[in-house]
Amino acid sequence: MNALFSAGPVREALISDLIVGLVLAVGLGAGWAARRNEIWREALVGVLRRRRYSVLVLGIYVFVALLDSVLWVGGTDSSTSSVSDKVALQEARSPLDRAFADSSEKSYSAPLSRVEFYDVSALARPGAHVFGTNVLGQDVLYLTLKGARVALLIGGLTSLIAIPLALFFGILAGYFGGRIDDVVFFVMSTLVSMPGILLLIALIMALGQSTFSVCVALGVTSWVGFCRLARGETMKLRELDFVAAARSLGVKDRVILVRHILPNLMHLVVITFVLMFSGLVLSEATLAWLGIGVNGSWGQMIAQAKDELSRDPIVWWNVVAAGAALFVLLLAINRVGDALRDVFDPRTRGEKL
Amino acid sequence: MLAYVLRRLGYGCFVVLGVLFFLFALFFLVTTPDDIAQRALGEKAMPQVVERWKENHGYNRPLWPGPGHATDNLLVDHFQKMLTFEFGNSDADGVPIRQRISEGVLPSLLLTVPMFVIGIGFGIGISLFVAFFRETYIDRLGVFVSVLTMSIPLLLYIIGGQFLLGKMLRWFPVSGFDLHPGVLARFLALPVLVGVLSSLGSDVRFFRTVFIEEIFKDYVRTARAKGAGEMRVMTGHVLRNAMIPVVTNVVMAIPFLFTGSLLLEAGFGIPGLGSLTVEAIQANDFSTLRAMVFLGSLLFIFGQILTDIAYTWVDPRIRLE
Numbered sequence: 104m105n106a107l108f109s110a111g112p113v114r115e116a117l118i119s120d121l122i123v124g125l126v127l128a129v130g131l132g133a134g135w136a137a138r139r140n141e142i143w144r145e146a147l148v149g150v151l152r153r154r155r156y157s158v159l160v161l162g163i164y165v166f167v168a169l170l171d172s173v174l175w176v177g178g179t180d181s182s183t184s185s186v187s188d189k190v191a192l193q194e195a196r197s198p199l200d201r202a203f204a205d206s207s208e209k210s211y212s213a214p215l216s217r218v219e220f221y222d223v224s225a226l227a228r229p230g231a232h233v234f235g236t237n238v239l240g241q242d243v244l245y246l247t248l249k250g251a252r253v254a255l256l257i258g259g260l261t262s263l264i265a266i267p268l269a270l271f272f273g274i275l276a277g278y279f280g281g282r283i284d285d286v287v288f289f290v291m292s293t294l295v296s297m298p299g300i301l302l303l304i305a306l307i308m309a310l311g312q313s314t315f316s317v318c319v320a321l322g323v324t325s326w327v328g329f330c331r332l333a334r335g336e337t338m339k340l341r342e343l344d345f346v347a348a349a350r351s352l353g354v355k356d357r358v359i360l361v362r363h364i365l366p367n368l369m370h371l372v373v374i375t376f377v378l379m380f381s382g383l384v385l386s387e388a389t390l391a392w393l394g395i396g397v398n399g400s401w402g403q404m405i406a407q408a409k410d411e412l413s414r415d416p417i418v419w420w421n422v423v424a425a426g427a428a429l430f431v432l433l434l435a436i437n438r439v440g441d442a443l444r445d446v447f448d449p450r451t452r453g454e455k456l
Numbered sequence: 457m458l459a460y461v462l463r464r465l466g467y468g469c470f471v472v473l474g475v476l477f478f479l480f481a482l483f484f485l486v487t488t489p490d491d492i493a494q495r496a497l498g499e500k501a502m503p504q505v506v507e508r509w510k511e512n513h514g515y516n517r518p519l520w521p522g523p524g525h526a527t528d529n530l531l532v533d534h535f536q537k538m539l540t541f542e543f544g545n546s547d548a549d550g551v552p553i554r555q556r557i558s559e560g561v562l563p564s565l566l567l568t569v570p571m572f573v574i575g576i577g578f579g580i581g582i583s584l585f586v587a588f589f590r591e592t593y594i595d596r597l598g599v600f601v602s603v604l605t606m607s608i609p610l611l612l613y614i615i616g617g618q619f620l621l622g623k624m625l626r627w628f629p630v631s632g633f634d635l636h637p638g639v640l641a642r643f644l645a646l647p648v649l650v651g652v653l654s655s656l657g658s659d660v661r662f663f664r665t666v667f668i669e670e671i672f673k674d675y676v677r678t679a680r681a682k683g684a685g686e687m688r689v690m691t692g693h694v695l696r697n698a699m700i701p702v703v704t705n706v707v708m709a710i711p712f713l714f715t716g717s718l719l720l721e722a723g724f725g726i727p728g729l730g731s732l733t734v735e736a737i738q739a740n741d742f743s744t745l746r747a748m749v750f751l752g753s754l755l756f757i758f759g760q761i762l763t764d765i766a767y768t769w770v771d772p773r774i775r776l777e
Contacts, residue, residue: 289470289471289474290474292467292471292474293471293474293475293478294478295756296471296475296753296756296757296760297475297478297749297752297753297756298712298715298749298752298753298756300718301715301733301745301748301749301752302749304733304737304745305479305482305483305745305746305749306482308487308737308740308742308745309482309483309486309487310486381607385609385610388609388611389609389610389611389718389719392611392719392722392723393718393722393734393737394737394738395737402609402611405609405611405612405615406611409611409615412615412618412619412623413623413630422612422615426609426612426615429609429612430607430608430609430612433606433607433608433609434603434604434607437603437606437607438603441603
C-alpha cells in the first residue's frame, strides 16, 4: 500500500483528491438522507441557527480545500521562461496553484512588503504577498490555503478508516455479546492501554512515513473510543421493546442490525466525527512537531517556523499564519461539535448555550 | 473485594500479554529486523554491514521458537526483556535503556507533578465557580473561553509562552534544565505554566458538565429546601457527590505523570522520558521506543485497576462484583 502512495507526487495528489471527493460525497449523501427525517432536519437546523458563523467558517475551509483539489494538467502561464516552470506545467495543478503561479521570491519578505527582508532589494511582485514569503520565497498565504486540503484529508481519511471499523465491531460486540464481545473488548483494552501518542509514533515508525500511514496510524489509535461508545449504546438498544418486537416477529439479526440498531447510532456517528476531527488535526500537529507529520500541514509549517521566532529581526508571519488557520478551524469545529451534542442530548435539549 | 481485585489483576495480566504480542508484531513482523537495520544505516548500506549491525544488536536470531533454538529467538527475548524490565541496549548508541529510563524519571516527575496538582486545583475551582453561576453570562463566557483555549494546539502555547514570557518579558529562561535546587524552579516555571494553561480548558469543561448534572438532582433541591446556603450546597453536597467522575479522571492521569510530556519536555529541553522518546524517534531507535510503549501501557493498566478500587472508596454505594 505504501508503494501506491509513493508513486510520484501527481499520483499521490490524485489519490488524495479521490479521498477528499469521497469525504464530500459521504457528507452530502448524509445530508440528503437526513433531509427526509424530521428529527435530523430539526437537529441540523438547530445547529445552523445556533452556530451560523462557525458553520460559515467551516464552509469556507471546505471551499478552499476543494479549490485545491480539482487538478488538471496544462494551461498557460504569463512567464514560463525557466526549465523548472515548464516542468511544473506538466504537473497536474489546482485552481489555487494557478492563482498563485509564479508568486515566488528569492527568500523572506515581510507581509505586504515591497522589498526583501534581509537584503533590501526589490521583490518580483512588490506588495502582493499578504502574509509575506518564507525562507524559500514561497508565498505564505498560498501555503496556508493549501493546508486546508491537508487538514481535510487527515481528518476525513482517518474518519473513513476509523468510524466504519468502530461501528462494525461495536455493534457486533454489543448486539451478540458472549465470545465476540470478549474478543472485541480484549482488543480494545489492549489498544487503549498503550499511550495514544506513543502508539501513534510506534505505528508511523513501523509503517514508514507517508500521508497514508499517518492516517492509518491515527485511525488505529482513534477507533477504540467510538467502538466503546457504539458497543454500550447497542447494548442499551438491544434491550428496548422495538428490537424485542422485531426479534419475536422473526426478523433476522442482520436486518435488525441494519434497520433498527444502526440508524439509532447515527447521531453518535455525526457527533464523534466532528469531535474526532479536531482531535485528529491536533494530533497531526503534535506529530509534525516531532518530525513525523504530513507534508504541507499547518503543524509542519509551525514546526518548521519555530526557530524563526528567535531570529533578530523576528520572522513571525509563518507561525502566525499557520497558527491562526489551525486555531480558527479548531474553534469552529469545537463550537459546532458542542452544538451538535446539545441538540442530540435529550438532557440539554432546548437549553440555549 | 479481594476476589474482585485479584480478578482485575488477572485480566490486567492478560492485557499486558496482549500488548507484548502487539509490540512484537509491530516491531518484528511489520518492521522486520532488516528494516530496522536499514533505517539505522541508510538505504544504501552494504549487505555485510547490515548483517554485522544485526549481529551486534541481537537481531540476527530467528523470530520464532523452533528446534535447536527454543529459547534463543527474538520472541522469547522480547518477552524476557520486557517482563524483567531489563529492556536491553539502545539501538542507537548501545547504552542500557533501563539506565536511560531511570535517569529520565526524576526530571519528568518534577515537571508533571506540579503541573498535575496545580491543574486539578484550578480546574475544579474554576469549574465550581462557573457551575455556581450556571446559565448566566459568566457561565457562557467560561464555556466559550474553555473552548477557545482548547482550540489552541500545545505547540502554539509553547512557542507563544517562550516568545512572550521568555524572550520579550524575560520573566523566565526560554528553555533548559538544572537539578540545582536554586535554579530548578526558574527553569520549570514556564513549562508548568504552559502545561496548566493548555489543559485547563478541557478540564474546566469536563468538570463543569459533571457538576451541573449533579446540581439538578433531587437531593440538592432537598438540601436547598432545608435552608442550606448556595456555598454549602456546592462544596458540601455537589462536590462530594461529583467525586466519582472527578476521581476517575484524576487517578487515570497519574500513570502518565511518569511517562512525562513529549512536547513540553522536547520544547523546553527537559531531559525526561518525553525527551528520551523524541530522541528515539529521531535516531530510529526502535528498542527504546518499544520499551517506552510497554512501560506506558503497564502504568496505564495499573492506573485502571487503581481507579476501579478508588471507586469503592469514594462511593460506598458501589459494591464490586
